[in-house]
Amino acid sequence: PQTIYLADYQVPAYLVKTVDLHFDLDPAQTLVSSKLEMMRNPAGQGGALKLDGEQLQLHSVTLNGQRLSEAEYDCTDSRLVIDSLPDEFTLEIVTEIQPDQNTALEGLYHSGQILCTQCEAEGFRRITYYPDRPDVLAVFTVTLTADKAQWPIMLSNGNQVASGEFEDGRHWVCWHDPHPKPAYLFALVAGDLYCQQDSFTTMSGRQVTLQIFVDPENKAKCDHALLSLKQAMQWDEQAFGREYDLDIFMIVAVNDFNMGAMENKGLNIFNAACVLASPETATDDDFYTIQSIVGHEYFHNWSGNRVTCRDWFQLSLKEGFTVMRDQSFSADLNSAAVQRIDDVDMLRRMQFAEDAGPMAHPVRPDSYMEISNFYTVTIYEKGAEVVRMLKTLAGDAGFRRGTDLYFARHDGQAVTTDDFVSAIEEANDLDLAQFQRWYTQAGTPELTVECNYNQAEKTLTVTLQQSCPATPGQPEKQPFLIPVAVGLIGEQGQSLPLQLTDETQPIDGDTRVLLLTENQQNFTFINLPERPKLSVLRGFSAPVKLTQQRDNAELAFMMANDSDSFNRWDAGQTLFINILLALIAEYQSGSTLVVPELLTDQLAAILDNASVEPALTARMLTLPSENYLAAQMAVADVDAIHAVRSFVKRSLAVTLKIRFENLYQQLHQIKPYEFNAADLAQRSLKNTCLSYLMTLTEPVQVERCLAQMAQANNMTDLLAGLRLIVDVDGPQRQQALESFYQQWQHDRQVVDKWLTVQALSTLPGTLTNIKSLMQHPAFSLKNPNNVRALIGQFCRNNPSQFHARDGSGYQFLAEQIIALDKLNPQVAARQLGAFNSWRRYNADRQKQMQAALQMIADKSDLSPDVYEIVSKYLA
Numbered sequence: 001p002q003t004i005y006l007a008d009y010q011v012p013a014y015l016v017k018t019v020d021l022h023f024d025l026d027p028a029q030t031l032v033s034s035k036l037e038m039m040r041n042p043a044g045q046g047g048a049l050k051l052d053g054e055q056l057q058l059h060s061v062t063l064n065g066q067r068l069s070e071a072e073y074d075c076t077d078s079r080l081v082i083d084s085l086p087d088e089f090t091l092e093i094v095t096e097i098q099p100d101q102n103t104a105l106e107g108l109y110h111s112g113q114i115l116c117t118q119c120e121a122e123g124f125r126r127i128t129y130y131p132d133r134p135d136v137l138a139v140f141t142v143t144l145t146a147d148k149a150q151w152p153i154m155l156s157n158g159n160q161v162a163s164g165e166f167e168d169g170r171h172w173v174c175w176h177d178p179h180p181k182p183a184y185l186f187a188l189v190a191g192d193l194y195c196q197q198d199s200f201t202t203m204s205g206r207q208v209t210l211q212i213f214v215d216p217e218n219k220a221k222c223d224h225a226l227l228s229l230k231q232a233m234q235w236d237e238q239a240f241g242r243e244y245d246l247d248i249f250m251i252v253a254v255n256d257f258n259m260g261a262m263e264n265k266g267l268n269i270f271n272a273a274c275v276l277a278s279p280e281t282a283t284d285d286d287f288y289t290i291q292s293i294v295g296h297e298y299f300h301n302w303s304g305n306r307v308t309c310r311d312w313f314q315l316s317l318k319e320g321f322t323v324m325r326d327q328s329f330s331a332d333l334n335s336a337a338v339q340r341i342d343d344v345d346m347l348r349r350m351q352f353a354e355d356a357g358p359m360a361h362p363v364r365p366d367s368y369m370e371i372s373n374f375y376t377v378t379i380y381e382k383g384a385e386v387v388r389m390l391k392t393l394a395g396d397a398g399f400r401r402g403t404d405l406y407f408a409r410h411d412g413q414a415v416t417t418d419d420f421v422s423a424i425e426e427a428n429d430l431d432l433a434q435f436q437r438w439y440t441q442a443g444t445p446e447l448t449v450e451c452n453y454n455q456a457e458k459t460l461t462v463t464l465q466q467s468c469p470a471t472p473g474q475p476e477k478q479p480f481l482i483p484v485a486v487g488l489i490g491e492q493g494q495s496l497p498l499q500l501t502d503e504t505q506p507i508d509g510d511t512r513v514l515l516l517t518e519n520q521q522n523f524t525f526i527n528l529p530e531r532p533k534l535s536v537l538r539g540f541s542a543p544v545k546l547t548q549q550r551d552n553a554e555l556a557f558m559m560a561n562d563s564d565s566f567n568r569w570d571a572g573q574t575l576f577i578n579i580l581l582a583l584i585a586e587y588q589s590g591s592t593l594v595v596p597e598l599l600t601d602q603l604a605a606i607l608d609n610a611s612v613e614p615a616l617t618a619r620m621l622t623l624p625s626e627n628y629l630a631a632q633m634a635v636a637d638v639d640a641i642h643a644v645r646s647f648v649k650r651s652l653a654v655t656l657k658i659r660f661e662n663l664y665q666q667l668h669q670i671k672p673y674e675f676n677a678a679d680l681a682q683r684s685l686k687n688t689c690l691s692y693l694m695t696l697t698e699p700v701q702v703e704r705c706l707a708q709m710a711q712a713n714n715m716t717d718l719l720a721g722l723r724l725i726v727d728v729d730g731p732q733r734q735q736a737l738e739s740f741y742q743q744w745q746h747d748r749q750v751v752d753k754w755l756t757v758q759a760l761s762t763l764p765g766t767l768t769n770i771k772s773l774m775q776h777p778a779f780s781l782k783n784p785n786n787v788r789a790l791i792g793q794f795c796r797n798n799p800s801q802f803h804a805r806d807g808s809g810y811q812f813l814a815e816q817i818i819a820l821d822k823l824n825p826q827v828a829a830r831q832l833g834a835f836n837s838w839r840r841y842n843a844d845r846q847k848q849m850q851a852a853l854q855m856i857a858d859k860s861d862l863s864p865d866v867y868e869i870v871s872k873y874l875a
């Protein structure tokens with residue numbers, strides 16, 4: 001495969017004014033006729049017309065009404081090239097495709113009883129020959145024809161403008177999308193679908209029809225997504241002044257989908273798991289995720305569709321910004337504090353690992369082999385952090401001025417991240433030249449903080465230092481512009497005034513942002529009669545790794561007293577990590593382990609105050625994951641981490657048993673399910689208590705867990721119980737799994753959860769069980785949700801089993817990737833992520849992982865997707 005470079009970007013040689021597509025739909029063979037009104041791009045370099053195409057059977061090419069002979073064009077595996085064209089012309093191309101054979105789930109494919117498309121990033125070229133690049137925008141008209149009985153519903157982008165029937169039982173529907181768009185936003189859907197309808201009145205008083213299309217069996221699972229959609233539409237009007245721009249907005253749920261969802265103009269297509277919900281079948285986390293993904297895809301209508309990307313190196317222009325928008329939406333609708341904690345937790349676990357590994361790349365990469373590999377946590381989540389920092393720098397009102405300018409200036413255009421930054425810059429009179437390094441330099445900056453208090457002068461000097469480790473292709477880094485939000489806390493836990501040298505008075509408020517621009521800088525706070533404690537990087541004001549010398553007592557103090565809820569949680573996490581790492585060292589040297597009293601006391605205090613902020617309390621009680629602990633060690637010791645983390649959790653449960661039991665009882669109320677912040681918090685804290693109690697391996701706790709499952713009227717409580725029971729080595733385990741399956745085998749979303757709980761079991765024999773589950777009728781390697789639920793969860797989130805000493809986990813993953821690559825390269829390449837940190841383990845495991853990677857690399861006909869990642873991992 002070839003490497004593509006940002007530096008090679010050229011404007012398109014030809015533009016498409018209008019596309020007129022006709023589909024004669026049939027899963028076995030679909031005929032696609034495309035009529036393109038094209039013109040030479042006056043700004044282009046000239047030359048031949050090169051259209052992209054993959055896995056197409058070409059039937060005919062017609063230029064200005066004249067059918068071309070094969071000598072008049074050049075057709076290869078990936079291109080259709082036509083020379084010596086006039087400045088303006090009409091090109092008609094007829095191709096044939098086989099949706100049934102399409103297991104890659106890119107282009108037009110068959111999922112269950114539905115025909116649907118996925119075109120981002122480069123799937124449209126599997127439908128017809130076309131300039132398949134985001135900077136070619138055209139007006140689409142789409143006519144769909146199919147057998148009416150089998151395909152009564154036929155959808156595409158925009159508005160339905162005409163329809164009719166033929167005598168032979170076939171019918172046709174014509175859709176027109178007035179907004180010029182790149183091909184990656186094209187979509188079509190056909191099937192026998194149930195439709196739930198609603199409406200939304202926009203801020204200017206226009207009525208928009210909202211429709212969700214699902215398989216009839218899912219008709220009771222649409223309410224939450226429809227509500228979320230209306231919430232998103234309203235939120236975008238208020239928060240960003242963005243109004244919807246078509247008369248209809250459609251969402252379709254499909255069972256086979258490579259990712260979460262897709263923002264096709266006016267016709268979002270969703271992975272069924274990311275849109276369908278009912279209290280009996282979906283957990284609180286599912287409800288939460290659905291709200292945020294429905295929001296995310298809707299927000300793309302402006303950040304992505306009305307203003308799109310010039311090229312795929314600019315992917316974070318739409319993804320980073322849209323994630324930042326969906327995070328703000330979730331924060332506004334739920335708990336902002338919990339949202340921030342969860343977002344940062346995920347960033348640190350996933351993105352920091354990516355940034356520290358062989359696939360590290362900047363938010364705006366400068367090269368790639370396969371663009372599908374760059375839909376990463378760096379592009380999405382770090383990209384969102386970068387936009388969030390822009391908001392911190394510009395202030396709330398200034399950021400809004402900037403985004404207003406961006407949308408107004410670039411509406412209908414395909415632009416770059418530079419254009420985005422320029423709009424924020426110009427609307428606020430800022431200089432963001434140095435800030436741009438967040439887009440161009442990969443790696444997680446390391447921020448070191450030191451405080452020196454001068455009693456005589458009553459000053460506190462804060463020394464901030466930054467550095468950034470080398471990443472592939474970037475040995476040296478320039479300093480970043482890092483916004484560091486800080487506060488000062490007195491002995492009594494009170495906020496202290498924030499006044500820097502040369503300032504005549506302290507600023508208002510208890511938090512201020514220091515701008516670190518150099519490798520090292522001092523900031524001196526004055527008028528401080530007592531020695532303050534520094535609360536730094538409040539709200540996680542920048543995506544950096546923080547080093548600050550703080551002993552356990554200081555961390556405990558901050559955990560109890562910091563007015564910034566994120567930093568209270570973070571102090572607790574740091575305390576956990578310090579204690580766990582110290583115990584891991586003792587475990588490695590064979591010493592007896594003792595959990596420090598200070599930790600038990602802290603948790604006791606948290607439990608005693610649980611009613612104040614129950615959702616936050618649940619987070620405060622959650623130990624850092626095994627993978628995250630592994631990332632904190634020079635050489636990750638899987639077995640020690642697992643043993644020590646389990647030991648600490650159990651010891652805490654032993655000491656605090658009464659408190660956990662009382663709190664559990666207090667929170668365990670049977671009432672009708674509702675998705676609201678208070679109930680979510682209650683269930684989350686209750687199930688956290690249960691997870692501690694279950695480490696005690698007492699029959700009474702197992703009874704408690706089984707009783708909760710038996711009484712549960714919602715999936716949150718049922719699944720929380722099942723997760724814990726699968727780690728109990730006894731007959732209850734098998735019984736619980738069997739009865740769960742009996743009850744829910746008809747429901748794909750629930751069956752995937754059933755696969756996942758088994759994939760995450762820490763009992764011996766998990767891998768053997770997974771292998772036999774792969775033979776179960778509920779599992780198919782062709783279904784991405786099945787693969788992620790079983791194989792993906794095992795390899796990524798069950799480290800003590802995946803990293804088994806005999807290498808069986810690695811061997812298993814390599815075999816699955818090789819098999820998957822033949823079916824679905826994108827899903828195969830994703831699974832490689834479990835090997836991302838392979839060089840961080842001990843020599844034995846490194847050797848085994850390397851062998852597994854080599855076994856994949858040795859295959860001759862790898863997809864570009866798998867080839868790129870495997871070769872970068874081994875480099």
Ligand code: B3K
Nearest residue numbers: 120121261262263372375
């Ligand atoms: N834009 C899509 C992702 C497409 C992935 C293509 N491999 C979903 C989203 O980010 O909203």
Ligand code: ZN
Nearest residue numbers: 296300319322
């Ligand atoms: Zn997106």
